Amino acid sequence: MYIQIKDVSFCYANSKENIIHQFNLDVTKGEIVSILGESGSGKSTVLRLLSGLETPLKGSITVNNEVMTDDYHFVLPEKRGVGMVFQDYALFPHMTVSENIQFGLKGHTKKEKKQRVDEVLELVNMVKYKKRYPHELSGGQQQRIALARAIAPKPSLLLLDEPFSNLDADLQIRIRNELKDIIKKTGITSIFVTHDRRDARAIADRIITMRDGAAYEWESICTTHTVDKKRLEVIK
Amino acid sequence: MKLYRKLPGYMNLWTFLSLFIVILILLPNVSILLNFFTQETSNWQHIQEYILPLLLKNTSIIILFTGILTILIGTSLAWLISAYDFPLKRFFKWGLILPLAIPPYIAAYTYNGILNYTGTIQTILRNKLDFTVNQDYFDIMTLPGAIFIFTVFLYPYVYMITRTFLANQSSSLIENARLLGGNAYTVFFRIVLPISRSAIVGGVSLVLLEVLNDYGVVKYFGIQTFSTAIFQTWFGMGDLNAAIKLSATLMFIVFSILIIEKLLRSRRRYSQTSAKVRPLSTIQLNGWQRWIAFSYCSIIFGLGFLIPFIQLIDWMLLTYRKIIEPAFVTLIGNSVFVAFVGSLIIVTFAVIIANFARMHQSFIAKTSSRITILGYSIPGAVIAVGIITVFIKIDNLLFGVYESVGMQPSLFLSTSLFMLISAYVVRFLAVGFNAIESGFDEIGSKYTEASRILGMGITKTFIKVDFPLIKGAILSGFLLSFIEILKELPLTLILRPFNFDTLSTKAFQYASNEQIQEASLASIIIIIISGIAIYIFHQVLEKGPR
Numbered sequence: 001m002y003i004q005i006k007d008v009s010f011c012y013a014n015s016k017e018n019i020i021h022q023f024n025l026d027v028t029k030g031e032i033v034s035i036l037g038e039s040g041s042g043k044s045t046v047l048r049l050l051s052g053l054e055t056p057l058k059g060s061i062t063v064n065n066e067v068m069t070d071d072y073h074f075v076l077p078e079k080r081g082v083g084m085v086f087q088d089y090a091l092f093p094h095m096t097v098s099e100n101i102q103f104g105l106k107g108h109t110k111k112e113k114k115q116r117v118d119e120v121l122e123l124v125n126m127v128k129y130k131k132r133y134p135h136e137l138s139g140g141q142q143q144r145i146a147l148a149r150a151i152a153p154k155p156s157l158l159l160l161d162e163p164f165s166n167l168d169a170d171l172q173i174r175i176r177n178e179l180k181d182i183i184k185k186t187g188i189t190s191i192f193v194t195h196d197r198r199d200a201r202a203i204a205d206r207i208i209t210m211r212d213g214a215a216y217e218w219e220s221i222c223t224t225h226t227v228d229k230k231r232l233e234v235i236k
Numbered sequence: 237m238k239l240y241r242k243l244p245g246y247m248n249l250w251t252f253l254s255l256f257i258v259i260l261i262l263l264p265n266v267s268i269l270l271n272f273f274t275q276e277t278s279n280w281q282h283i284q285e286y287i288l289p290l291l292l293k294n295t296s297i298i299i300l301f302t303g304i305l306t307i308l309i310g311t312s313l314a315w316l317i318s319a320y321d322f323p324l325k326r327f328f329k330w331g332l333i334l335p336l337a338i339p340p341y342i343a344a345y346t347y348n349g350i351l352n353y354t355g356t357i358q359t360i361l362r363n364k365l366d367f368t369v370n371q372d373y374f375d376i377m378t379l380p381g382a383i384f385i386f387t388v389f390l391y392p393y394v395y396m397i398t399r400t401f402l403a404n405q406s407s408s409l410i411e412n413a414r415l416l417g418g419n420a421y422t423v424f425f426r427i428v429l430p431i432s433r434s435a436i437v438g439g440v441s442l443v444l445l446e447v448l449n450d451y452g453v454v455k456y457f458g459i460q461t462f463s464t465a466i467f468q469t470w471f472g473m474g475d476l477n478a479a480i481k482l483s484a485t486l487m488f489i490v491f492s493i494l495i496i497e498k499l500l501r502s503r504r505r506y507s508q509t510s511a512k513v514r515p516l517s518t519i520q521l522n523g524w525q526r527w528i529a530f531s532y533c534s535i536i537f538g539l540g541f542l543i544p545f546i547q548l549i550d551w552m553l554l555t556y557r558k559i560i561e562p563a564f565v566t567l568i569g570n571s572v573f574v575a576f577v578g579s580l581i582i583v584t585f586a587v588i589i590a591n592f593a594r595m596h597q598s599f600i601a602k603t604s605s606r607i608t609i610l611g612y613s614i615p616g617a618v619i620a621v622g623i624i625t626v627f628i629k630i631d632n633l634l635f636g637v638y639e640s641v642g643m644q645p646s647l648f649l650s651t652s653l654f655m656l657i658s659a660y661v662v663r664f665l666a667v668g669f670n671a672i673e674s675g676f677d678e679i680g681s682k683y684t685e686a687s688r689i690l691g692m693g694i695t696k697t698f699i700k701v702d703f704p705l706i707k708g709a710i711l712s713g714f715l716l717s718f719i720e721i722l723k724e725l726p727l728t729l730i731l732r733p734f735n736f737d738t739l740s741t742k743a744f745q746y747a748s749n750e751q752i753q754e755a756s757l758a759s760i761i762i763i764i765i766s767g768i769a770i771y772i773f774h775q776v777l778e779k780g781p782r
Contacts, residue, residue: 013597051689055241074244077688084689090682094704103700104690153691 001062002029002189003050003157008059009213010042010049019045021213023059032183032190034204036197041210043193044087047159050191051084052077064156083155083188087162089146091134097121097145098130104153120148123182140171147179151186158183160192164199176202246596248694254592257585258604261611261662264622265487271477271625272484279475283482287465291482295461295489298383299444305387306443309536310394311436315428316533318402319410321518322526328533329399330771335540336392337766339723339740341452342759343389344382345747346544348456349551351376356547377457386447388540393446394439401435402428407516434501441497448490449615451726452744462486463726466617470730480625483618490613545763551756559757567758571722571738574653578660579668579717583710585661586668591698594676595684605673612666616659616726623659623731624650656731663727664720668713675709676702712772719769723762 003026010020019042027033037043048054050061052068052075060070067073068080083104091100101117108116121127124144134142143163150158163179164172180203183190194200200207208215316322317329338346350356351374358374361367376384402410413427429436451463462482470479521529586608593605611619627650631638638648649655683705687697703710725740732741739758746755 051685053685053688055245057241069241071241074241076244076693077685078691078693080689081691082689084686086682086686088682090686092683092686092701103687103692106691149690 001026002031002064003027003191004060004062005046005050006060006062008049008056008061010045010054010056012045018057019213020049020056023214025208025215027189027191029189030187032180032192032203032205034200034207035191035193035210035215036200036207037193037195037210039195042213043195043210044161046210047084047161047191047193050157051082051159052080081153081155082157082159083150083153084159085143085146085150085161085163087165089134089142089166091142091146091149093134095133096130097126097132097134097137100134100145101149101152104149106153116152120152123151123185124148139166139168140175143167143175147182151182151188155188158188158190160190162194163192164194164196172199179203242598250588250592250595250694254589254604257589258607261607261665264619264626264662265610265614267625267629268480268483268487268618268622271480274477274480276481277475277477279469279473279478280481283465283469283478287460288485290460291462291465294379294459295448297379298386298447298459298461301383302386302390302447303440303444305383306391306394307436307440309387309391310439311398311429311432313391313395313533313536314399314402314432315424316529318399318516319518320521320529322521322529324530324533328537331537331541332533333392333396333770334537334767335389337763337770338389338541338544339452339725339762339766340385340389340446340450341456341725341744341747342548342755342762343544344376344385344453344456345752345755346547346759347376347381347385349752350543350547356550379459382453382457382459385453386443386450388536390443390446391536391540393442394436397439397442398432398435401432403515410516437497437500441493444493445490445613445615448486448493449617449726451617451729456744456747462489463615463617466621467730470621476621476625479621483621486615486618490615490618494613545760548756548760548763551753552760555753556757559754564757567737567739567742568761570736571740574657574660574728574738575718575721578657578664578721579714581657581661582665582668582717583672583714585665586672586713587710590669590673590676591694591702593673594681595694605669608669609666611662612664614663616663616724617730619659619663620727620730623655623662627655627658651733653733653736656728656733656736659727659731660721660724663724664717667720668717671713671716672706672709675706675713678709679705715772716769719766723766 005023005025008020008023009018011018023046025033025046035043035046045054049056049069050063055074056069061068063080063082066075068075092103095103098114098117101120102113105113105116117130118127121130124147126141126144126148129137129141129145134145137145143166147160147163164176167175176199183203192203208217210216313328313332317325317332348355352358353371353374355374358369361369375381409431410423410427413423418426448462450461451467454461455464455467462485466479466482466486469475469482589604589608593601595601628647631647631650634648679702683701684697687701688694692700722738723740725744728738728741729744732738737745739762743755743758743762746752746758
């Protein structure tokens, strides 16, 4: 398995109940997995645990045979080589598009950095906007830059946190197809979190859902809840 | 297990520096609390028997009346300005904050200069109208006089906090009360006062802490309080031990105020849950009502700013030729130097702790930021005693080192400027910290998290991402601490090295030597610089909650 999350539990400092409880998930290399769940189900927390922004209370996380967290290890977020697209993009407001993307490129010459910036901008179709500042871009454009910034350092794993929640409905449909193409082109293993079933269906190779802080295969939910399944077919 | 797993996240420079700073800040305060339980001296027995009851009586009278009066004036003004329209209201809205620019000790000797036998009022009455007054009516150097000074120059704390609260939080409640047929009177007493309780309590506790911190007013007026008694036992009786015991007693009073404040505020929350902030719509006052509102604001503004300021300018015009000489330039140089170095250390420390605290939402991090703010509640005289005990200990420890380098004085650090600046840092770290913490709150943690995921460590992230984004907050933290240090009196008086004077100590000395007019230039410089700080602060407040 490329990514292995085993029996992970987590609890925020100001709460008594575990938001993540006995969470297990295996992901194979190159797979796009979507975590579907209502708000407050802990799905974004899974991404924070994977990226090292939070430390689990119990359990272990392994990426590409390297232990990220267990009882004896903890790899800091900056050492994990993970890419993440934030819900509100978090583009650095005091840097241009090009500087934002270069930010994560370390150990390259200036020329190589520029080349990589052009490459990823090409990929998201935003070459023209290299010199702009984030506030000079529309929501959809910002989202693409955030994606470009995340994939520029060639991360071992790409995490996307509700990437469409700030976009209007029209744009959302256009961009989610585009997003799938881009991710597939790069071949990066990806996990993305959403509350929208259509998003999940459009992008993911596999969908899992979250209930009581643990993960369930989408199919298992569908077979036990026939009503849900019917409703899904209507949506389709 | 839990802690064990979290440990790697804590292993960085920021944590170590933060804990180090927190210990530095705690040291003087803890040394006072510990020394409270040491052997009693004969002086202390004397103090306990004859002086302490008087101190407690004076302190409670001043606190009680200043508290009640500032609540009345501050809240009523806040309500008038928030709910009604009348002539010059827009001016009064910020003008009523200006009394804060005049430190109470300057106000005290200015008012004495206005009211005493040779002062402006009596001279005019005597020379122009041939009218001699009963001196008792014009004597401000009394307990009621001190209460007057504290009330008129400190009420803006209550006014500011309550007005901001009313302007931002209350509109729907108050408009509903009006729609339900409440008249002005019932709306004020049944709605406005109860809902703004936590704002009022917050404001008045700031007032009381300032009162307890004061040394200048009570010293000048000859009233015995804790600050003056601490000075007296230390310098007069030469008994540091008794001074420490007095300081500890005062510290208990401060902690009781802080605890009462917490109890009064945290029982219920009066802030709105909805994120929408709509300003309260104002009612136009008509006829005689508008002039009553106008006169009320004018009287307070006149007493709290205009009258003393004009008097000071008058004196300055009389004396500036005599005052402006090389020694005065040195004075300004000294003030600016200590304020600059102190503020620089303050913002550096504040940035380190604030960044540490926001990275970890843990008990240690929260306690660290609480401790950082602690110094601001503790009166200057107490901090001075704490700092000096610590520095004398350090000097004693380093005695051997001094000797081996061939240095003569055995007390090196405890007679240096370094000690004074350390005391400023302990007392005003909160000022810088609050500004910087709100800067961090404003940007949130998403940029920092994004940067770390992109492979930057904490320190690099700070330099490349956080620092450029909170530059403004750091600057305002620097300015606010700079101004606080500039007008500080008790710490500077106690801890300054021999022959080292600042604007504030010189102004106070002139005034104490019956040279009130000569004190005016230094006072005006302090007032103008404080006025600038208030303007900056006001701009921040006007932006409202973020």
